[in-house]
Amino acid sequence: QVQLVESGGGLVQAGGSLRLSCAASGNFLSIDVMAWYRQAPGKQRELVASVHSHGSTTYKDSVKGRFTISRDNAKNTGYLQMNSLKPEDTAIYYCNANRIFPPETYWGQGTQVTVSS
Secondary structure, three states: OEEEEEEOOEEEEOOOOEEEEEEEEEOHHHOOEEEEEEEOOOOOOEEEEEEEOOOOEEEOHHHOOOEEEEEEHHHOEEEEEEOOOOHHHOEEEEEEEEEOOOOEEEEOOOEEEEEEO
């Protein structure tokens, strides 16, 4: 079992930065892929970024060059550094962890990010 707790959300002006953290308890090293999703009001949850245990990353096109995903296995923590924030980045951000075999998915409770114009 893995439990995920996000932190670092808040209110920021457009152009500002935030760093989200995802603290994991349990068998963190068993996690193959860590990811960040977001869900804005009235919209579906969408994948923002992911990082595989071997280091490869993927990003949603609209955040490329602004967001950076990382994980620190020694600290059992994942991060999402968000720079040059835009009002359209406003959403609840969720940490997600996946194990490929046996397959298992874990979610955090979410953290609110609000970007004012």
